[in-house]
Amino acid sequence: MAEKAVVDQVVGDTFAKLMLEHVRLRPQRIAMRWKDLGIWQTWTWAETGEEVMTFSLGLKSLGVAHGDRVAIIGANRPRLYWAILAAQALGAVPVPVYADAVADEMSYVLDHAEVKVAVVQDQEQVDKVLSVAERLPTLKHIVYDNERGLRAYDHTHLHSFVALQQTMRARIAAEPQLGAAWKKAIADGKGSDPSIVLYTSGTTGRSKGVVLSSERSIAAARDTVAFDRLTDADEVVCYLPLAWVGDHYLSYAQGLVAGFCMSCPESQATVQDDLREIGPTFYFAPPRTLEALLTRVMIRMEDAGALKQAMFKFFLAHARRWGEKVLDGGDVPAGARLLYWLGNLLIYAPLKNVLGFSRIRTAYTAGEAIGPDLFAFYRSLGINLKQLYGQTEAFLYVTCQPDGQIRSDTVGPAAPRVDIRIIDSGEVYFRSPGQFIGYLKDDDKTAETMTPDGYVKTGDAGFFDQDGHLKIIDRAKDVGQLRNGSLYAPKYIENKLKFFPNIREAVAFGQDQDFVTAFINIDLTAVGNWAERNNLAYSSYQELAGHPRIYEMIAANLDEVNRALAGEPRMAGAQIKRFLILHKELDADDGEMTRTQKVRRSFVAERYDPLINALYSGKTECPIATEVTFEDGRKGMLSAVVKIQDLTLFPAASAAAYREAAE
Amino acid sequence: MSDAMTRMAPADVTMAAPARDGEVLLKVEDVSLSFGGVKAIQGVSFDIRKGEIRAIIGPNGAGKTSMLNVINGFYHPQQGRITFKGNVRSAMRPHEAAAGGIARTFQNVALFKGMSTIDNIMAGRSLKMKRGFGWQLWRGGPALAEDVAHRRFVEGIIDFLEIQAIRKQPVGRLPYGLQKRVELGRALAMEPDLLLLDEPMAGMNVEEKEDMCRFILDTREQFGTTIALIEHDMGVVMDLSDRVVVLDYGRKIADGTPDEVKADQSVIDAYLGVAH
Numbered sequence: 053m054a055e056k057a058v059v060d061q062v063v064g065d066t067f068a069k070l071m072l073e074h075v076r077l078r079p080q081r082i083a084m085r086w087k088d089l090g091i092w093q094t095w096t097w098a099e100t101g102e103e104v105m106t107f108s109l110g111l112k113s114l115g116v117a118h119g120d121r122v123a124i125i126g127a128n129r130p131r132l133y134w135a136i137l138a139a140q141a142l143g144a145v146p147v148p149v150y151a152d153a154v155a156d157e158m159s160y161v162l163d164h165a166e167v168k169v170a171v172v173q174d175q176e177q178v179d180k181v182l183s184v185a186e187r188l189p190t191l192k193h194i195v196y197d198n199e200r201g202l203r204a205y206d207h208t209h210l211h212s213f214v215a216l217q218q219t220m221r222a223r224i225a226a227e228p229q230l231g232a233a234w235k236k237a238i239a240d241g242k243g244s245d246p247s248i249v250l251y252t253s254g255t256t257g258r259s260k261g262v263v264l265s266s267e268r269s270i271a272a273a274r275d276t277v278a279f280d281r282l283t284d285a286d287e288v289v290c291y292l293p294l295a296w297v298g299d300h301y302l303s304y305a306q307g308l309v310a311g312f313c314m315s316c317p318e319s320q321a322t323v324q325d326d327l328r329e330i331g332p333t334f335y336f337a338p339p340r341t342l343e344a345l346l347t348r349v350m351i352r353m354e355d356a357g358a359l360k361q362a363m364f365k366f367f368l369a370h371a372r373r374w375g376e377k378v379l380d381g382g383d384v385p386a387g388a389r390l391l392y393w394l395g396n397l398l399i400y401a402p403l404k405n406v407l408g409f410s411r412i413r414t415a416y417t418a419g420e421a422i423g424p425d426l427f428a429f430y431r432s433l434g435i436n437l438k439q440l441y442g443q444t445e446a447f448l449y450v451t452c453q454p455d456g457q458i459r460s461d462t463v464g465p466a467a468p469r470v471d472i473r474i475i476d477s478g479e480v481y482f483r484s485p486g487q488f489i490g491y492l493k494d495d496d497k498t499a500e501t502m503t504p505d506g507y508v509k510t511g512d513a514g515f516f517d518q519d520g521h522l523k524i525i526d527r528a529k530d531v532g533q534l535r536n537g538s539l540y541a542p543k544y545i546e547n548k549l550k551f552f553p554n555i556r557e558a559v560a561f562g563q564d565q566d567f568v569t570a571f572i573n574i575d576l577t578a579v580g581n582w583a584e585r586n587n588l589a590y591s592s593y594q595e596l597a598g599h600p601r602i603y604e605m606i607a608a609n610l611d612e613v614n615r616a617l618a619g620e621p622r623m624a625g626a627q628i629k630r631f632l633i634l635h636k637e638l639d640a641d642d643g644e645m646t647r648t649q650k651v652r653r654s655f656v657a658e659r660y661d662p663l664i665n666a667l668y669s670g671k672t673e674c675p676i677a678t679e680v681t682f683e684d685g686r687k688g689m690l691s692a693v694v695k696i697q698d699l700t701l702f703p704a705a706s707a708a709a710y711r712e713a714a715e
Numbered sequence: 716m717s718d719a720m721t722r723m724a725p726a727d728v729t730m731a732a733p734a735r736d737g738e739v740l741l742k743v744e745d746v747s748l749s750f751g752g753v754k755a756i757q758g759v760s761f762d763i764r765k766g767e768i769r770a771i772i773g774p775n776g777a778g779k780t781s782m783l784n785v786i787n788g789f790y791h792p793q794q795g796r797i798t799f800k801g802n803v804r805s806a807m808r809p810h811e812a813a814a815g816g817i818a819r820t821f822q823n824v825a826l827f828k829g830m831s832t833i834d835n836i837m838a839g840r841s842l843k844m845k846r847g848f849g850w851q852l853w854r855g856g857p858a859l860a861e862d863v864a865h866r867r868f869v870e871g872i873i874d875f876l877e878i879q880a881i882r883k884q885p886v887g888r889l890p891y892g893l894q895k896r897v898e899l900g901r902a903l904a905m906e907p908d909l910l911l912l913d914e915p916m917a918g919m920n921v922e923e924k925e926d927m928c929r930f931i932l933d934t935r936e937q938f939g940t941t942i943a944l945i946e947h948d949m950g951v952v953m954d955l956s957d958r959v960v961v962l963d964y965g966r967k968i969a970d971g972t973p974d975e976v977k978a979d980q981s982v983i984d985a986y987l988g989v990a991h
Contacts, residue, residue: 089870090882200875201933321880683922 062311065243065267068104068141070308072238075101078311081284084130087318087326095130097311103217105234106224107131108138110216114169114193118143121165121249125149125158125181126173128290128316131197131213133304135171136294140247140266141238147249147261148295150647151177152640154685157647159184161251165261165492166190171213175201178210243267249492250297252444253646261492262297262444272447272486273305275468279452280414284311286333287411291323296648301448302336302416327408335415339422340649342437344577345407346429347553351581367395368432375400375432380456400433409435416440416452418463419648421524421543423551427460439463441524445501445508446470447486451522462521471507472522478513479528513541530653532563538625540568542653545626548616552609553578557638559656560628561664567629569667571660572606573637579605594692597633603697606633615702624704630667631699632674634660635692641681663694672696737764739798740941741786741909746795748781755781756792757965763909768935769943770952773962774985779945780822782962783911786943787819788812800908814842818907820898822914822945828887832897835886836872839904840865872900875937876930892923899930903938910934912944916951924948928955953977961985 062073074083079098086093095103116122122139124146126132139146147165149158151173158180162170168190170181178196185191195211196202202210224230247266251259276282288307292299307314312334317326337345353364374388384392404410415430415437422439430437440452441463450472453464466472470484483506490498501509513531514524525531526543534540542560545568549558557573574597583590583602590596614627638644644656657664659678666674677691741763748756756778763769771779784790786797788807796803799815807815818839826835843865844851850858873879876896881889886897895915902910915931916924928951934940946952952959953973961969961976963985969976976982 089867089874090879091870201929201936203936318879319877325880684925 062309065270066140066238066241066245067137067247067266067270067305067308068238068241070270071097071101071104071137071141072235074308074311078284081311082313083311084133085313085315085330086130087316087322087329090318092315092329100134103130104134104137104141105231106217106220107134107213108141109220109224109230109234110195110211111135111138111144111169112142113216113220114195114211116142116144116169119245120144120168121147123147123149123162123165123167123170123172124294125170125177126151126197126294127320128292128294128299129173129197130316132171132173132294133290133314133316135195135213136248136304141234141241143237143241143245145246145249145263147251148293148300149251150293150295153647154641154681155180155183159187160258161261162188162191165249169193169195171195172197174198178202178205243270246489248300250300250444251295253296253648253650260494260497263489263492264447264486265489268486268489269301269305269447270309272449272484273301273309275485276449276452277306277310279454279468280334282306282310282312282334282414286310286312286413287315287330288312288334289315289317289323289327289330289332289408291317291320291327292336293647297442297444297448298336298418302334305447306334324408328406329408331408331411333411333413335409335412337415337417338419338649339417339426340420342417342422342430343426343553346426347575347578349403349407350553351577354581354585364399367399368429370395371400371432372428375434376428376458379431379434379436380458396434404433404435409433412436414438414455418442420650421547422460424460425551431458440467441522443508443510445488445510446482446484447488449486450480450482450484450510453521457519457521459521462517462519462523464522465520466522473507474515477528478515478525478531480510480512480514480522480524481507482510483507534562534568534625535564535566536625539623540626541623544623545570545613545617545628546651548613549609552612554582554605554609557651559638559651559653561657561667562626565668568626569664570610570628570631571656571663572631572633574602574606574633576637593637594635594690597635598692598695603633603695606631607697607699610699614699618702618704627699627701629699629701630696632663632667632694632696634663635676635694636678636680636690639680641683642679666694666696737766739763740765740800741943742796742798743782743786744796744798746782746785746792746797748778748785748790748792754965756785756962758795759962759965759967760795761960761967761970763941763943765941766935766939767941767957768931768955769941770956770959771943771945771962772947772949772952772959776964777962778965779962780913781965783819783913783943783945786812786909787817787911810842813905816905816908817911818902818905818909819911820895820902820913820915822917824891824894824898826886826894826898826901829885831883831885832878832881832889832900833866833869833873833883835897836869836900836904837865839901840869842905869900869904872903875903875933876900892919892926895919895927896930899927899934903934903940906938907940910940910942912942912946914945914947916946916948924951931955 062070064070064073074097080096082094083097083100084095122144124132124135136146147167149161172178178194181194193209195213197213199212243266246263247269248264249261251261288303290299290303303314315330317323353361370391374384374392377384378392412435415435417437418440438453438458441450442448443450449467450470451464452467470482473481487508511528512524513526513528514522517523526541531541540562545560546558549555554575555572556575559571560568562568576593579602583596596602610628610631617623617627638651640647645651662676663674673693673695675693677689679687680690681687739762744760745758746756747758771782773779785792788809788811846858846861873882878896881893886894916927935942956973959973959976960967961982968981968985969979
C-alpha cells in the first residue's frame with residue numbers, strides 16, 4: 053500500500069527524530085499553519101526544523117538539559133508546539149498545563165513537576181506564573197510568545213521567544229557546529245526516556261502526572277495512523293487544549309508520524325470559522341461540542357424562511373432514515389439513494405460546508421457518552437463519525453470503532469494491539485502499546501494502578517456485548533446501590549438526562565438512600581432561546597432556572613427518562629423521584645468541574661449538602677448561598693431559594709411487557 | 716523561587732507615569748462655552764501632557780462632554796485659547812482636529828451599524844488614504860497596494876483588541892461591550908496623538924471593564940498615545956489615570972493626581988453634596 057509506505061519511511065523512536073526525518077523527506081510540504089492578522093501563515097517542514105532548532109538551542113542557553121522539565125502554557129500556537137519539540141530534542145520533558153487554569157492550580161502542577169523553565173503564550177499567563185513564582189523554587193526562567201503588554205516588565209528572567217531565537221540564529225551563523233551538535237544529540241536520544249508528562253484532569257482528587265515515553269507514544273500513533281489510513285495529505289485543526297492527551301495524541305503524535313499539517317486557529321473564539329476555512333480531513337470533538345454545534349444549527353434554522361425550513365426538515369428526515377445506511381454501504385433502494393443525492397446537493401453538503409466538515413474522512417468523539425440522536429445526526433449527513441474510548445494512561449486509544457462497525461451505545465472493540473480484560477467486579481483493565489511508564493513522583497499510585505502482569509486499571513466499569521464491543525456504564529467506584537438493593541449507576545442516569553438539549557449537566561444522587569434524586573443545570577442557549585420565543589423575560593441564568601415553566605419543561609424530560617429506566621429491568625429501581633434546577637451553572641473555576649468539563653461528584657455533593665438534605669427531607673424549597681469565583685480570581689456570593697419538585701414513578705415493566713411495548 | 720525572580724514583575728505595572736514633567740501636548744486656557752443662557756463651561760484651564768492618561772470627571776451636567784467637544788473642535792468656545800502641539804487655535808472643525816491627530820469615541824456608540832467590524836475600523840483609516848476616488852474605483856495598482864497596507868494596519872488593531880471572531884460581523888448585531896471595543900478600534904486606526912474617550916466603560920460589567928482598562932493601558936504602551944477620558948466609575952479613574960481634572964457646574968474645582976483629588980474637600984462636596 054502506497055500510504056503505508058509513507059508511514060514506514062519515517063523511522064525514529066523520538067519525536068525530534070521524526071521531525072528531522074520529515075525535514076529530510078518533505079522539506080517543502082506545509083507542516084504548520086496559524087492564522088495571524090487574518091491571513092493563514094504557513095511553515096514548511098524545513099522552516100519548522102529551523103524554528104525548533106533555534107528555540108531548542110535557546111532553551112539550552114537558559115540551562116535546560118536532559119531530564120529537566122519545561123512547562124508549556126497557552127493556546128494552540130505553532131510556537132508552543134515548537135517549544136514541545138524543542139524541549140524533547142534536548143531530552144528535556146515538556147509539561148503542558150491547561151491555559152485556563154487559575155494560578156493556584158497552575159502552581160500545583162508547576163511545583164509538582166519541578167519545572168525549570170515555563171514557555172507561555174502571553175501576558176495573562178506570565179502574570180499567573182509570576183503571582184505564584186515565590187512558591188516555585190525550581191523555576192528559573194519564563195519565555196513568552198506574545199510580547200503585548202510585557203515591555204515594561206523586568207527582563208532578567210523573562211525572555212521573548214523570538215528574541216531568544218534571534219540570538220541563537222546569530223550564534224549558529226558564527227558557530228555552525230552548534231547545529232550539527234544539536235542534531236547529533238537528537239540522534240543519540242533514547243526512545244525509552246520520558247517524552248512528556250500529561251496531567252490527568254483530576255476528576256477524583258488532585259491531578260496526577262502521567263509520564264509517557266516517546267517510543268511507546270510513537271508505537272501507538274503508528275498503529276492508529278495505519279488504522280485510519282492517515283497520510284501526509286491529511287489536515288487537522290488543533291483546537292483542543294494542549295495539555296489534554298487528545299490533542300497531544302491526535303494532532304501532535306499522529307501529525308509527526310504521518311507528517312500531516314497542523315493548523316492552529318486564530319483564537320479560541322474563531323475556531324468555527326477557521327475549521328470552515330481549513331476543512332480538516334481528520335477531526336475530533338467531544339460530544340459536548342457536537343451538541344453545541346447542532347443546537348446552533350437548529351436555532352439558526354428557526355430564523356430561516358419557510359421554504360428553507362421545509363427543505364431542511366424534509367431532507368433531514370430522509371437522512372435520518374437512509375443516511376447511515378448510505379454511509380456504511382448498506383442496502384439502499386435506488387429511489388432513496390437518488391433522493392439522498394439530491395439532499396446532499398441542496399442541504400447536507402452546504403450544511404457540512406458551514407460546519408467545516410466537508411472534507412472529513414474520519415472523525416472521532418469520546419470523553420463521555422454520546423446521545424444516539426446526536427450521533428445519528430452527524431452520521432446521517434455522511435460524516436464518518438466514530439467513537440473511541442481512551443485514557444491518558446493508555447496514551448489515548450483503548451478501544452475504537454473500525455469503519456462499518458459503528459454504534460452509538462458502545463465504544464467499539466479493542467484498538468490495534470490492545471488487550472482488554474474485564475475482572476469480576478466489572479472493572480476494565482487494558483494493556484496497550486502506548487501505555488504510560490508511571491505517575492510522576494508517585495510510585496504508590498503507579499503500583500496501585502498497574503497489575504503485576506502489566507495491565508492498567510481504568511477505574512471504569514463495563515462489559516463486552518455479544519458483538520465484542522465494549523460498553524462503559526460508569527466509574528467502577530460510582531456504581532452503587534440504593535437502600536432497597538436496586539442497582540444505581542449515576543453516570544448512566546445522568547447521560548440519559550444530558551441527551552436532552554435543555555439539560556446541560558445533571559448530577560444524580562442515591563447511594564444508600566431510599567430513592568434517586570438529581571441536580572439539573574439547564575442549557576442556557578437552548579432554554580434561553582425557547583424562553584425568548586415564548587415571551588418569557590429573564591435577566592440571568594438564576595432567574596431562568598427558577599421559572600415554573602422551565603421546571604415544567606424539565607420535569608417532562610425527567611418523566612421520559614424515568615419511563616426509559618422503568619423499561620430496563622436492572623435499572624427500574626433507580627428512577628428519579630425528586631429533582632431541583634441549580635441556581636448556578638457548574639463551573640471549573642469553582643472547582644465543581646474538571647478543566648475537561650466533567651462533574652466532580654463528591655465536591656458538588658459536599659458543596660451543596662443543604663440541597664441534598666432538602667431533596668431527602670421532603671421540603672419543597674431550600675435557601676442556599678454559594679461562593680463563586682470570577683474569571684479574574686475574585687470571589688463573590690450568590691444566594692437563592694431553590695425549588696424542589698416531585699415526580700411520579702413508573703411501575704417497573706417486566707422484560708416481556710417491555711418488549712411488547714417496544715413493538 | 717529566588718529573590719531575583721520575584722523582583723521580575725515591576726512594582727507598578729501601569730508604568731511610571733510620565734505625567735509630571737512631560738511635554739505639554741494640549742493646553743486649554745480660560746475656556747468658556749455657553750448655549751444661550753446656559754453656561755456649560757466657565758473659564759476652565761488645564762493641560763494634557765504627552766503620554767499621560769488624563770481623566771476628566773465630575774457630576775452629571777458638569778460640562779465634561781462639552782469639554783471634549785471643545786477639544787476636538789465640535790463646539791467653538793466663546794472665549795479662551797486651545798494650544799495643541801504648540802499651535803494656538805480658536806475655531807477649528809472636527810475634521811481638521813482629526814487630521815491634526817485627535818481621535819475620539821462617543822458616550823453613545825456611534826458606529827456604522829450595517830457595516831462589518833473591519834469596514835468600521837477601515838473607515839478610521841480614510842484620512843490616511845492618499846489615492847483618490849478614481850484610483851479606488853479601479854482597485855488595482857497603487858490604490859490596491861495602499862489598501863493592502865491599510866488592511867494590515869487594521870488587522871493589527873483587530874489582533875490588539877482581540878476581536879478576530881467578529882471581524883466580518885455587522886456591528887449592529889454585536890453586544891454593547893464589543894461595539895465599544897470596535898469604536899475604540901476605529902479611533903486607534905487614525906493613529907492619533909491624542910485619544911478622547913467619552914465614558915468608555917459605561918454600561919459594562921466588571922469583566923468587560925477590566926478588559927477595557929487593559930486595552931487603554933496597552934494602547935498607551937504600544938502606540939504611545941496620549942489619552943483623555945471621561946468616566947464615572949471612580950475605581951477605574953483612580954486606577955487608570957495619572958492626573959484628574961474635576962469639573963462641577965462648568966468650573967474646574969480640582970486638578971491633580973488621583974490621591975490629591977480624592978482628598979480634596981471641594982470634590983467630596985461636589986459628589987456628596989453639602990449640608991446647607
